[in-house]
Amino acid sequence: MKTTVNIGIIGFGTVGSGVYHLLKNNSDPITRRSGIEIKVKTVCDLDLNRLKNEVTDALVTDKWSDVTGDADIDVIVELIGGSEPAGTIIKESLRKGKNVVTANKKLLAEAGAELLETVVETGNSIGFEAAVGGGIPCILALKKGMVGNHIRSILGILNGTTNYILTKMADEGTTFKDALKDAQNKGFAETDPTFDVEGIDAGHKISLLAMLSYGRSIDFETIPIEGITNISPLDISFAKDMGYIIKLLGIAKLINGRLDIRVHPTMIPGDHPLASVRNEFNSVMFDGDMTGAVVLNGRGAGSLPTASAVVSDIVQLASRNEYPGKFIGKAKLIEPEERVSRYYLRLYTEDSPGILSQISGVLGKHRISIASVIQKEVSDEFVPLIIVTHEANESNMIKCIDEIESFSFVREKVVFIRVEDFKKGEK
Amino acid sequence: MKTTVNIGIIGFGTVGSGVYHLLKNNSDPITRRSGIEIKVKTVCDLDLNRLKNEVTDALVTDKWSDVTGDADIDVIVELIGGSEPAGTIIKESLRKGKNVVTANKKLLAEAGAELLETVVETGNSIGFEAAVGGGIPCILALKKGMVGNHIRSILGILNGTTNYILTKMADEGTTFKDALKDAQNKGFAETDPTFDVEGIDAGHKISLLAMLSYGRSIDFETIPIEGITNISPLDISFAKDMGYIIKLLGIAKLINGRLDIRVHPTMIPGDHPLASVRNEFNSVMFDGDMTGAVVLNGRGAGSLPTASAVVSDIVQLASRNEYPGKFIGKAKLIEPEERVSRYYLRLYTEDSPGILSQISGVLGKHRISIASVIQKEVSDEFVPLIIVTHEANESNMIKCIDEIESFSFVREKVVFIRVEDFKKGEK
Numbered sequence: 001m002k003t004t005v006n007i008g009i010i011g012f013g014t015v016g017s018g019v020y021h022l023l024k025n026n027s028d029p030i031t032r033r034s035g036i037e038i039k040v041k042t043v044c045d046l047d048l049n050r051l052k053n054e055v056t057d058a059l060v061t062d063k064w065s066d067v068t069g070d071a072d073i074d075v076i077v078e079l080i081g082g083s084e085p086a087g088t089i090i091k092e093s094l095r096k097g098k099n100v101v102t103a104n105k106k107l108l109a110e111a112g113a114e115l116l117e118t119v120v121e122t123g124n125s126i127g128f129e130a131a132v133g134g135g136i137p138c139i140l141a142l143k144k145g146m147v148g149n150h151i152r153s154i155l156g157i158l159n160g161t162t163n164y165i166l167t168k169m170a171d172e173g174t175t176f177k178d179a180l181k182d183a184q185n186k187g188f189a190e191t192d193p194t195f196d197v198e199g200i201d202a203g204h205k206i207s208l209l210a211m212l213s214y215g216r217s218i219d220f221e222t223i224p225i226e227g228i229t230n231i232s233p234l235d236i237s238f239a240k241d242m243g244y245i246i247k248l249l250g251i252a253k254l255i256n257g258r259l260d261i262r263v264h265p266t267m268i269p270g271d272h273p274l275a276s277v278r279n280e281f282n283s284v285m286f287d288g289d290m291t292g293a294v295v296l297n298g299r300g301a302g303s304l305p306t307a308s309a310v311v312s313d314i315v316q317l318a319s320r321n322e323y324p325g326k327f328i329g330k331a332k333l334i335e336p337e338e339r340v341s342r343y344y345l346r347l348y349t350e351d352s353p354g355i356l357s358q359i360s361g362v363l364g365k366h367r368i369s370i371a372s373v374i375q376k377e378v379s380d381e382f383v384p385l386i387i388v389t390h391e392a393n394e395s396n397m398i399k400c401i402d403e404i405e406s407f408s409f410v411r412e413k414v415v416f417i418r419v420e421d422f423k424k425g426e427k
Numbered sequence: 428m429k430t431t432v433n434i435g436i437i438g439f440g441t442v443g444s445g446v447y448h449l450l451k452n453n454s455d456p457i458t459r460r461s462g463i464e465i466k467v468k469t470v471c472d473l474d475l476n477r478l479k480n481e482v483t484d485a486l487v488t489d490k491w492s493d494v495t496g497d498a499d500i501d502v503i504v505e506l507i508g509g510s511e512p513a514g515t516i517i518k519e520s521l522r523k524g525k526n527v528v529t530a531n532k533k534l535l536a537e538a539g540a541e542l543l544e545t546v547v548e549t550g551n552s553i554g555f556e557a558a559v560g561g562g563i564p565c566i567l568a569l570k571k572g573m574v575g576n577h578i579r580s581i582l583g584i585l586n587g588t589t590n591y592i593l594t595k596m597a598d599e600g601t602t603f604k605d606a607l608k609d610a611q612n613k614g615f616a617e618t619d620p621t622f623d624v625e626g627i628d629a630g631h632k633i634s635l636l637a638m639l640s641y642g643r644s645i646d647f648e649t650i651p652i653e654g655i656t657n658i659s660p661l662d663i664s665f666a667k668d669m670g671y672i673i674k675l676l677g678i679a680k681l682i683n684g685r686l687d688i689r690v691h692p693t694m695i696p697g698d699h700p701l702a703s704v705r706n707e708f709n710s711v712m713f714d715g716d717m718t719g720a721v722v723l724n725g726r727g728a729g730s731l732p733t734a735s736a737v738v739s740d741i742v743q744l745a746s747r748n749e750y751p752g753k754f755i756g757k758a759k760l761i762e763p764e765e766r767v768s769r770y771y772l773r774l775y776t777e778d779s780p781g782i783l784s785q786i787s788g789v790l791g792k793h794r795i796s797i798a799s800v801i802q803k804e805v806s807d808e809f810v811p812l813i814i815v816t817h818e819a820n821e822s823n824m825i826k827c828i829d830e831i832e833s834f835s836f837v838r839e840k841v842v843f844i845r846v847e848d849f850k851k852g853e854k
Contacts, residue, residue, distance in 0.1 A: 022717055026575050032642050033574050099749070116754060125749040129572070135718030137572025143752070144571075145556070145564025147460050148453050148738035155847065215459050216758035223760075235773055235842055238801065238813050244771075246844065260761040265844055267771050272849040273724070276703045290449055290735040291562030293849075294725035297700070298718055308717040311575035317749050322526070322552040325570065327543060331643035333650075334687040344671075344694055346662055374665065386665050415662055417673065417692055420582065422699040422720075 004037045005318035008067035010089060011080035012045035015103055015130065017054065018307030019077060026311075034315045035323040042067050068093045075314050078102040087111060094122045099317040101310055103130035109204035113217035127313025132205045133158065135305025136298040137312060138284045142212055149288030151213040153253040158205040160280035160300045161196035162228050162248040164188045166236075166265075167278045170245060173233050188280050198227035199248060199263040206250025209284070210261050214254050218261065226264040239267050245275045337395035342371065342419035345389070345401070348382040350409040356385070362403045368392040382411050388419065431464045432745035435494035437516060438507035439472035442530055442557065444481065445734030446504060453738075461742045462750040469494050495520045502741050505529040514538055521549045526744040528737055530557035536631035540644035554740025559585065559632045562732025563725040564739060565711045569639055576715030578640040580680040585632040587707035587727045588623035589655050589675040591615045593663075593692075594705045597672060600660050615707050625654035626675060626690040633677025636711070637688050641681050645688065653691040670697045674704075764822040769798065769846035772816070772828070775809040777836040783812070789830045795819040809838050815846065 009016050023030075023038050031037050042059040044067050045051050051060035061067065068076060068089060076093040078100060080086050086104050093100050095118070102108070108115065108128055119126050129139045133156075142151070157163050161183060168179040180197065183189035195201050203225045207218050228248050239246050244267040252261040268275050273295045277283040282300025287293050299305040349355045360370060374386040389397070401414045436443050450457075450465055458464050469486040471494050472478050478487035488494065495503060495516060503520040505527060507513050513534050520527050522545070529535070535542065535555055546553050556566045560583075569578070584590050588610060595606040607624065610616035622628050630652045634645050655675050666673050671694040679688040695702050700722045704710040709727025714720050726732040776782045787797060801813040816824070828841045 022575050026577060026717065029577055029642075030574055033570060033639075113754075113757075120754075127749070135573075135715070136721055137568045140567060140572045141564045141723070143460055144743060145567045145739050146562075146735065147457055147742045148449050148735045150453060150456055210758070211754075212460075212752065214758060215456075215753060215755045217754060217756070218758045218760075230842070231844075232842070234811065235771070235844060238773065238803075238811075239771070239844075241801065242799065242813075242815065244846065249847065251847070255761055255765065257759070258761040258765070259758040260766060261758075262766075267844050267846040269848060271703075271705075272847075273703070276698075276700070278698075288562070288735065290453065290731040292726045292732060294563055294723070296568070296721070296723050298721035304717040305719060308573065308575045308715065312572050315574050316571060320747060322554070322744050325639065326642060327540075327547075327638075327644060328642045329644070330540075331637070331641060331645045331686040331688075332684070333645075334682055334685040338682065338685070339687060339689075344662070344666070346665065372669070374668065376665075384661065384665075386669075388669065415657075415659070417658075417662060417666075417694050419671065419694040420676065420678070420699075421696060 003035060003318060004039055005074045005314065006039050006041045006072050007075045007077055007314060008042045008044065008070060008073040009040060009077045009079065010044045010064050010067055011078065012043055012047070012051055013079065014303045015306045015310065016045070016079040018303035019079070019310050020055065022304060022307040022311055030311065030315065032326045034319060035326070036315055036318050038311070038314055041073055042070060064089050068096055073098060075099045075101060075317055077310060077314065078104060081106065083107055083111070090115060090126070091118045094118050094124045097124065099125045101127045101313040101317065103128070103306055103310060105131035105204040105208060109207040110220045112208070112211060125317055127317055128208065129313050130306045130309035132208055133282050133284060134298070134300040134302060135308045136282060136284070136296050136300065137309070138296050139212065140312065141294065141296055142209065142286055146286055146288045146291060146294065149290045152287040152289055154206065154209050154213060154251070154284065154286055155274060156206060156209065156250045156284040157247055157274055157277050157282055158202040158250045158284070158300065159196050159248060160282055161189045161193065162202070163277065163282070164280045165197070166228060166231070166246060166248065169231070169233055170236050170240065173237065175233055176229060176231055197229055199225045202248060202250045202263045206252055206261060206263060210252035210259060213252065214259060216259065218259070224262045228265050231265050243270045244268060245270060247274060337393055339394040340391050341394060342391055342421065343389045343397050344417045344419055345387045346415040347385050347404060348411040349385050351381060351383045352409070355409055358407065359404055362400050363389065366396040366400050368396060368400060430462060430745060431466055432501045432741065433466050433468045433499050434502045434504055434741060435469045435471065435497065435500040436467060436504045436506065437471045437491050437494055438505065439470055439474070439478055440506065441730045442733045442737065443472070443506040445730035446506070446737045447482065449731060449734040449738055457738065457742065459753045461746060462753070463742055463745050465741055468500055469497065491516050495523055500525060502526045502528060502744055504737060504741065505531060508533070510534055510538070514542070517542060517553070518545045521545050521551045524551065526552045528554045528740040528744065530555065530733055530737060532558035532631040532635060536634040537647045539635070539638060552744055554744055555635065556740050557733045557736035559635055560709050560711060561725070561727040561729060562735045563709060563711070563723050563727065564736070565723050566639065567739065568721065568723055569636065569713055573713055573715045573718060573721065576717045579714040579716055581633065581636050581640060581678070581711065581713055582701060583633060583636065583677045583711040584674055584701055584704050584709055585629040585677045585711070585727065586623055586675060587709055588616045588620065589629070590704065590709070591707045592624070593655060593658070593673060593675065596658070596660055597663050597667065600664065602660055603656060603658055624656055626652045629675060629677045630690045633679055633688060633690060637679035637686060640679065641686060643686065645686070651689045655692050658692050666694050671695060672697060672702050674701060764820055766821040767818050768821060769818055769848065770816045770824050771844045771846055772814045773842040774812050774831060775838040776812050778808060778810045779836070782836055785834065786831055789827050790816065793823040793827050795823060795827060
């Protein structure tokens with residue numbers, strides 16, 4: 001029960017090459033979870049030399065009609081962006097009986113109604129998970145996960161560049177100009193940042209989410225959009241004093257049958273689910289009448305996260321049945337001695353000299369190194385001693401605890417709690 | 428192009444009645460988004476009297492075989508919970524050619540391998556979004572949204588009762604016992620809380636997520652599970668001193684082909700995406716090799732959130748094609764005078780008496796009431812004045828700003844930023 005789906009990729013830029021490489025490296029989990037094998041038949045880009053160097057097992061061309069006109073291809077992946085020829089490519093593909101996947105938020109937001117008409121007319125489908133929120137499956141969550149809800153409101157941090165700049169301004173008190181320069185240096189902002197900092201990109205995305213939620217097309221030009229160029233460090237700091245944080249939000253609500261949609265800098269309280277979304281991360285909060293607030297966050301851009309969204313769409317367009325997933329067999333659990341963590345230890349010891357050296361000696365013997373120690377002053381003959389370790393094997397840790405508990409100066413059992421850090425690389 | 432799907436609901440408790448009422452009230456958005464009309468043909472429960480009172484437009488029965496044996500029914504929704512007869516009902520339904528939707532995490536975690544065999548054998552499907560994370564579409568995100576990823580790790584706050592208790596302990600320094608009592612009074616904990624506080628419920632859920640991520644079945648009894656009964660306020664407070672917070676996490680990682688899966692209280696740093704998940708809320712973080720960390724959060728339990736997940740599964744099982752969604756027409760945007768928000772205003776005024784009264788006079792005239800005022804001391808002849816208003820119409824606000832700017836004692840333009848609060852009811 002394995003289905004092969006042939007795809008053609010048009011546009012081999014950041015996202016296009018990401019899709020190509022993802023499909024090469026991760027075909028195993030895709031087939032196991034979906035029953036589908038995705039075969040890249042043709043890749044199209046104007047830079048034919050690059051294609052010849054990087055694409056090793058698919059046809060290459062610089063004419064998109066070679067792809068849309070190929071009867072063997074089931075799904076067209078449009079990743080060139082911009083209005084034209086992207087619009088023509090998508091409509092042509094739909095008319096030729098193909099499903100389309102695209103990340104083209106500009107086109108969808110500005111000419112989406114027309115494209116959707118072609119979709120309905122031809123009976124084919126279009127997937128655009130990659131157009132909003134990069135690797136965050138927010139369109140899926142909205143369209144399918146929350147299919148049973150009236151959506152009361154959508155609030156989103158939909159642009160990584162502006163969120164990076166606002167985070168920088170809030171953390172360091174820098175001006176917009178300096179934070180923008182920093183974002184440009186780190187690759188989080190374009191040389192011409194207008195599109196991002198003026199809120200247009202966020203506008204495209206909230207427009208798409210609102211169209212899906214409310215089943216109505218939206219004239220993009222009528223959406224009130226305000227960027228972050230006028231935000232001053234002063235307002236960020238006053239906001240902080242009051243327990244608020246400033247974020248660029250896309251907002252959409254349906255009020256008495258009318259759509260309240262807008263993009264602007266917004267103050268939200270520090271305990272708002274969107275307040276803790278920092279740096280280049282994106283987040284969307286859908287308030288469903290059945291679910292209440294559902295929040296998704298993650299990387300809103302980048303080659304591989306966006307490729308992940310494209311592949312999700314391809315699989316869904318190619319699936320005819322709910323596939324239960326293939327099971328490899330029974331999981332082998334890790335052995336306790338392989339289990340690694342950082343640990344927090346709390347023990348009560350007598351308040352006398354030399355004790356810490358004996359305890360750290362035990363840890364050292366088992367090659368467990370100490371990250372930090374806190375000894376609290378308590379008016380008691382026994383004092384709590386807190387030790388946080390670097391990564392260590394759990395079986396070694398348990399041996400240490402046994403030894404430590406056997407010291408006569410240690411009272412009660414040692415409390416131990418595992419520590420799980422959030423590695424920056426995983427962000 | 429509308430498909431009708433007949434369903435039978437077995438079990439009319441909290442979730443079952445939630446599903447029934449959701450389908451009654453929200454059939455419009457379901458059909459618009461999915462092209463599917465869901466018809467409840469039969470509802471089964473041992474409490475036939477309750478059914479007769481509450482179920483007005485479906486057949487009622489107290490024999491589940493009336494439902495599983497009905498050739499007209501396409502999808503069986505099993506919501507009685509527990510091992511038996513739930514297991515038999517599910518297997519029988521699958522063998523009769525029906526798809527199944529269930530919220531039965533205990534059964535799936537403890538006998539899931541056997542059920543999945545029946546699924547594969549019969550070629551039918553089973554949906555269990557409602558078994559993990561209530562209204563949060565986390566299984567959908569994992570199975571479909573992240574289909575192109577190897578999942579490096581899963582970390583989840585998967586049990587609302589324990590998260591409520593730990594939040595209470597952290598906020599108020601109370602003991603586990605007192606926090607549990609409070610949770611019981613508020614309906615967030617059962618009279619016998621063992622299942623939750625000992626981590627078993629979280630264990631069922633992390634087991635299901637790990638099975639899906641890694642395609643391997645798991646012997647539930649072999650998972651190391653530790654609850655929160657031994658957590659002391661002291662450790663919570665020491666953790667806080669070091670910038671950490673204690674959460675009950677379900678953790679699963681694949682390490683060299685072996686599964687590291689466990690449930691235990693865990694210290695995570697304050698800026699960890701799971702650290703800000705408070706009270707009865709649930710959250711899951713999937714770390715995909717393509718997407719990086721994707722985090723979902725929302726209400727992990729309750730009648731309507733869980734019903735939302737059940738309905739999402741029904742729609743997916745009934746869908747044969749990607750449905751583009753039906754468009755109602757063009758959105759009417761709200762008029763600016765209908766737009767309502769709270770506002771932050773910053774203005775520079777001369778540092779002289781009577782000014783605040785004149786400004787608040789303007790606001791009062793336009794029926795805008797002030798929530799808070801901050802006047803910062805600055806060694807300058809002009810001082811910043813910050814005003815945060817209660818909800819007001821934007822057009823009134825703009826009129827006020829015009830009037831305020833025309834005062835001779837006001838320097839520069841008035842900065843205004845909209846404030847969006849997180850209403851408790853939306854949480």
